[in-house]
Amino acid sequence: MHPFLDLPMHVSAQWRRAPYALALLACAAPAALIAQPGRGGGGGAGGAGAAAGGASPSNALPALPKGPRAMMLRDWYRVANLSNPAVSPDGKRIAVTVTRAVEADNRRHSEIWVVNAAGGEPQRWTSPSTESSNPRWSADGKYLFFTSQRAGGTGNTWAIRLDQPSGEAIQVGDYPNGSMPSDGSFAVFTDAGRPAPTAPSPDPFGQMQPMARPPFEAITRPSVSARFDGRHVVDMSYKVNGVGFVPGRRVARTWRPTQIARQPIGDTTKKVITSTAYSHRGPVVSPDGKWIAFTADSRLRPDSVVDRERDSLATLPYNKVRDEAERNDADIYIIDANGGTPRKLTDWMGAESQITWSPDGKQIAFIGRPGRTKNSNIYVVDAAGGTPRALLGNWQYEPGNFDWLPGGIQFTAEIGGRSAVLRADMSGKSLPTELVSGRRQLRGASYDESGKTLAYVATSMNKPTELFVASGDGTGERQLTNFNKDVNADVVWSDAERITYKSVGNLEIEGWLMKPYGYEAGKKYPMVIYIHGGPHSSYGEGWFDEFQNLAAQGMFVLFTNPRGSSGYGAPFTYSTRGRWGMEDYQDLMKAVDIVSVRADVDSTKMGATGGSYGGFMTTWMATKTTRFKAIETDRTITDWTYWYGSSDAQGLTEFEFYGKPWDNQKLYDELSPIRYVNKVKTPMLIVQSEEDHRTPMGSAEIWFMSLKKQGVPVELIRYPRSNHDLSRTGEPWLLVDRLGRLRQWFGYWLQGVQPGAVAN
Ligand SMILES: CC(=O)N[C@@H](C)C(=O)N[C@@H](C)C(=O)N[C@@H](C)C(=O)O
Numbered sequence: 001m002h003p004f005l006d007l008p009m010h011v012s013a014q015w016r017r018a019p020y021a022l023a024l025l026a027c028a029a030p031a032a033l034i035a036q037p038g039r040g041g042g043g044g045a046g047g048a049g050a051a052a053g054g055a056s057p058s059n060a061l062p063a064l065p066k067g068p069r070a071m072m073l074r075d076w077y078r079v080a081n082l083s084n085p086a087v088s089p090d091g092k093r094i095a096v097t098v099t100r101a102v103e104a105d106n107r108r109h110s111e112i113w114v115v116n117a118a119g120g121e122p123q124r125w126t127s128p129s130t131e132s133s134n135p136r137w138s139a140d141g142k143y144l145f146f147t148s149q150r151a152g153g154t155g156n157t158w159a160i161r162l163d164q165p166s167g168e169a170i171q172v173g174d175y176p177n178g179s180m181p182s183d184g185s186f187a188v189f190t191d192a193g194r195p196a197p198t199a200p201s202p203d204p205f206g207q208m209q210p211m212a213r214p215p216f217e218a219i220t221r222p223s224v225s226a227r228f229d230g231r232h233v234v235d236m237s238y239k240v241n242g243v244g245f246v247p248g249r250r251v252a253r254t255w256r257p258t259q260i261a262r263q264p265i266g267d268t269t270k271k272v273i274t275s276t277a278y279s280h281r282g283p284v285v286s287p288d289g290k291w292i293a294f295t296a297d298s299r300l301r302p303d304s305v306v307d308r309e310r311d312s313l314a315t316l317p318y319n320k321v322r323d324e325a326e327r328n329d330a331d332i333y334i335i336d337a338n339g340g341t342p343r344k345l346t347d348w349m350g351a352e353s354q355i356t357w358s359p360d361g362k363q364i365a366f367i368g369r370p371g372r373t374k375n376s377n378i379y380v381v382d383a384a385g386g387t388p389r390a391l392l393g394n395w396q397y398e399p400g401n402f403d404w405l406p407g408g409i410q411f412t413a414e415i416g417g418r419s420a421v422l423r424a425d426m427s428g429k430s431l432p433t434e435l436v437s438g439r440r441q442l443r444g445a446s447y448d449e450s451g452k453t454l455a456y457v458a459t460s461m462n463k464p465t466e467l468f469v470a471s472g473d474g475t476g477e478r479q480l481t482n483f484n485k486d487v488n489a490d491v492v493w494s495d496a497e498r499i500t501y502k503s504v505g506n507l508e509i510e511g512w513l514m515k516p517y518g519y520e521a522g523k524k525y526p527m528v529i530y531i532h533g534g535p536h537s538s539y540g541e542g543w544f545d546e547f548q549n550l551a552a553q554g555m556f557v558l559f560t561n562p563r564g565s566s567g568y569g570a571p572f573t574y575s576t577r578g579r580w581g582m583e584d585y586q587d588l589m590k591a592v593d594i595v596s597v598r599a600d601v602d603s604t605k606m607g608a609t610g611g612s613y614g615g616f617m618t619t620w621m622a623t624k625t626t627r628f629k630a631i632e633t634d635r636t637i638t639d640w641t642y643w644y645g646s647s648d649a650q651g652l653t654e655f656e657f658y659g660k661p662w663d664n665q666k667l668y669d670e671l672s673p674i675r676y677v678n679k680v681k682t683p684m685l686i687v688q689s690e691e692d693h694r695t696p697m698g699s700a701e702i703w704f705m706s707l708k709k710q711g712v713p714v715e716l717i718r719y720p721r722s723n724h725d726l727s728r729t730g731e732p733w734l735l736v737d738r739l740g741r742l743r744q745w746f747g748y749w750l751q752g753v754q755p756g757a758v759a760n
């Protein structure tokens with residue numbers, strides 16, 4: 001997991017859009033859910049604007065012309081995104097989530113579709129009137145479970161019955177979700193327990209909005225509670241991007257350590273088998289059902305002690321010896337499947353996750369990260385104990401998810417900007433072998449019970465996501481779906497050339513140059529460099545609406561993964577610590593140098609754009625060079641001290657800048673573009689979301705005002721009802737509006753296209 005946030009570590013800047021934020025509507029699924037793609041009923045494969053009309057602005061828009069042609073803005077609504085493939089235990093069927101926008105309703109919609117692994121038409125299994133995602137098959141093949149919020153249910157797990165005629169989705173209480181032994185007789189999962197009952201006391205503030213009520217131990221009170229509807233804050237984490245404002249505690253802090261529970265399949269009785277002051281995490285049962293492995297604090301200290309220690313350390317100034325020391329926060333333990341005293345499997349420095357038993361139950365594998373800035377690896381240890389051994393040796397890259405199949409361990413990994421399915425050498429002596437690879441990005445490798453069938457979703461530069469199947473060893477790959485057939489037939493998606501180049505310190509940097517739509521040899525075209533955020537994320541070999549948008553406008557799009565990006569190993573990722581805007585800036589400008597001397601690039605018409613950390617970098621660039629004729633800065637950061645105080649992710653700079661602003665104010669200041677704003681001459685478009693709690697509005701506002709006061713052309717677009725993820729999961733109409741503004745801004749400054757003349 002990401003050290004600062006609840007996010008997976010290797011987040012591709014392009015793929016962050018995939019798990020669309022679902023506005024799950026409460027609505028029962030009608031019977032006869034199965035539909036053929038492209039045959040109506042709420043949107044077939046690739047169907048544009050699938051929902052039935054209602055009065056909306058989009059209804060007034062003319063039909064999109066047939067292609068082949070450049071991408072138009074409204075083509076965005078036509079692209080289907082596939083995610084979470086799941087192979088049935090017998091390997092015969094594959095379920096997948098299909099998400100697309102419903103243009104007329106300004107929303108996204110997700111459904112579960114199922115396709116035979118042997119091929120054939122995919123079938124829709126969930127209702128077009130309800131949101132459904134994340135399919136998973138029960139081990140005995142009786143159910144297809146999926147996530148949905150429907151009226152009259154508890155929790156968000158629903159199921160379609162497979163072993164008998166089935167109608168609407170149901171909820172089943174006797175089939176718990178969790179880790180199961182080979183015979184599938186019971187499931188093991190964590191249980192947060194119930195809060196201790198407290199005597200109800202009258203709450204004088206009970207009628208107030210939750211954010212307005214005086215939190216626990218607050219000193220001030222509303223003079224008249226019915227007249228105060230503001231926000232009263234005493235806790236540090238009072239706002240979270242994508243969630244909003246979070247009400248504070250109203251009672252003293254208590255701890256509810258997670259326990260391990262087990263429940264027989266076909267029974268509704270849950271038995272909690274532990275009762276400890278420490279939490280159990282990620283329990284997995286051995287194939288023979290006798291043992292449960294889990295992670296917990298390395299000293300099994302009560303959660304209250306661990307949390308208080310962490311909170312008190314967090315108030316101290318940065319201390320190199322203490323804060324850079326390697327830590328052993330957690331270890332793996334094994335307990336009898338009926339409960340008892342756990343045994344520590346091994347004392348291992350660092351963090352363990354994804355504990356997995358070998359099929360014979362004799363060994364345990366896990367992903368281990370020996371130190372915060374060190375590469376993770378797959379480790380294997382005897383279930384009896386011993387020293388874990390690394391399977392990937394000194395491999396440059398890091399494993400994603402892995403499966404221990406009958407034939408060995410297979411895993412996914414980011415290899416720079418592409419991704420692959422690989423097999424580990426179980427002796428740990430050789431580097432892993434790529435089974436499914438190529439210039440593309442793969443997600444969600446899923447296997448049947450025997451490991452003989454493998455499914456994944458894949459995309460490449462000019463191909464939106466589709467579902468693929470192959471043999472377990474990666475051979476015999478076949479594309480199973482064509483949800484984007486119609487849009488692909490109309491739109492000529494641009495392809496990109498992969499480049500690598502040596503930058504400061506001889507470090508190799510990977511990048512791509514996407515050709516403009518309608519490229520003709522002998523002509524010159526404007527070029528825009530895109531800069532990703534994080535900084536620990538990456539661009540890569542996948543279809544990306546933003547790049548296609550500007551390429552369709554007739555521009556080269558340059559994008560690179562400067563040092564600091566993820567996907568090239570932890571040393572590369574963390575090599576910019578304390579040096580943001582230094583060598584990574586040079587990595588970016590080096591790419592501009594290389595590309596700008598090409599005969600087909602007009603070096604007098606270059607632009608730059610980027611979001612979040614990329615937004616910081618674009619403002620930083622604006623203070624350093626006038627080579628760009630126009631810049632767009634998105635969800636920007638212009639003052640790191642302001643950002644530290646107003647964002648929801650202080651851990652990022654506390655780690656990267658070696659402390660809090662007052663520990664290292666000089667660095668926070670020196671790396672803040674606002675200190676040099678008097679040097680900016682480049683026209684800038686600023687795009688910012690009103691509800692962005694990751695990079696709040698103040699950075700954009702001060703940048704806007706500073707440029708205005710200096711007479712530099714600047715526009716600020718403030719998007720309502722939007723957070724940090726507007727460009728990925730925001731309201732479709734606003735998201736597309738933003739794409740249009742990018743075309744217009746660069747169209748005006750780089751191509752001389754007059755306001756209002758850029759095609760939609
Ligand atoms: C990798 C990551 O997400 N890091 C976070 C702490 C983060 O949110 N950083 C932002 C400043 C950022 O740049 N986010 C990127 C990923 C974005 O595009 O939003």
